[in-house]
Amino acid sequence: MIERRPVGTLLAHFTLIAGIVIVAFPIYYTFVASTRTIAEILAPPMPLWPGPHFLENYGQALFGGLGRIGGVDVSLLLANTTVVALAVAVGKIVISMLSAYAIVFFRFPLRMVFFWMIFITLMLPVEVRIMPTYKVMVDLGLIDTYAGLTVPLMASATATFLFRQFFLTIPDELVEAARIDGAGPWRFFKDILLPLSKTNIAALFVILFIYGWTQYLWPLLVTNSNDMNTIIIALRKMISFADAETEWHMVMVTTILALVPPVLVVVLMQRWFVKGLVDSEK
Structure with a gap:
């Protein structure tokens, strides 16, 4: 018989959620920064929601070439x-x-x-x-x-x-x-x-x-x-x-x-x- 411990279950779930947040937040922050302009990134605090430049930034990176690496897509x-x-x-x-x-x-x-x-x-x-x-x-x-x-x-x-x-x-x-x-x-x-x-x-x-x-x-x-x-x-x-x-x-x-x-x-x-x-x- 498996003994149910509500406190232990709650603690385990809290630890799991905290771990996910710690790991996932930097990735989410990177994604948010990828949808904003360089001026918005360099002017803290940067908002924590995606910006309006998603298609523009990703299109430029994928097909427009990047100057720092010789214009390579x-x-x-x-x-x-x-x-x-x-x-x-x-x-x-x-x-x-x-x-x-x-x-x-x-x-x-x-x-x-x-x-x-x-x-x-x-x-x-x-x-x-x-x-x-x-x-x-x-x-x-x-x-x-x-x-x-x-x-x-x-x-x-x-x-x-x-x-x-x-x-x-x-x-x-x-x-x-x-x-x-x-x-x-x-x-x-x-x-x-x-x-x-x-x-x-x-x-x-x-x-x-x-x-x-x-x-x-x-x-x-x-x-x-x-x-x-x-x-x-x-x-x-x-x-x-x-x-x-x-x-x-x-x-x-x-x-x-x-x-x-x-x-x-x-x-x-x-x-x-x-x-x-x-x-x-x-």
Whole structure:
């Protein structure tokens, strides 16, 4: 029997509502600022309700170009960032699944040595590898290209480890049954492992998409042209040390637009994301 405690329930709801307000208010304030002019933003206190310049500000940002970043439209920045996030997420999942599949289901010399070499890279911070990687990108002529933005970020020891641990839970009887039915390595991977891994793939996709979307240091190094910037890099370039030189209404618009795609991915894939994290049926 569950004991009902009105005071405890009220306290829990109050704490939850307070937490939501604390987290959501800065986002709401940013949205309000994105619908007002720069003069209204710089003349405190700014009203806490949306202004009349929503369509004007968002239209200018998406299609009119921004002076602080060389006249580039935010729509192009969103496209660049989407390409990077999708390529990094899909690339990491594909490479990690194939790596884990080879390590678990194939017998070849030094396979565990190779696995631990992959795993040890988790102990190396990004800063240790970033200069040699940048030198390789320069030598290959991949600066200011989508390949330069995405390929160095695709390898993932974490995803390889997670897929390996999941593949180890596949019963040997299932593998033997597939062999008896004449399933080769590719068919076993495509028809059995992929369907069993879909919740894990969905959960990793959400995490890796956000990881790719929020990248800052690597895109900052590997892009020189404003046309190849991601939206995170553009946001930093839009902000000047002098308030008068910063188009704060455009900064707020760009910030809101930068939030929309990751939020949509999380909302649309929430069920699969949670299932992939907590589902114990393998």
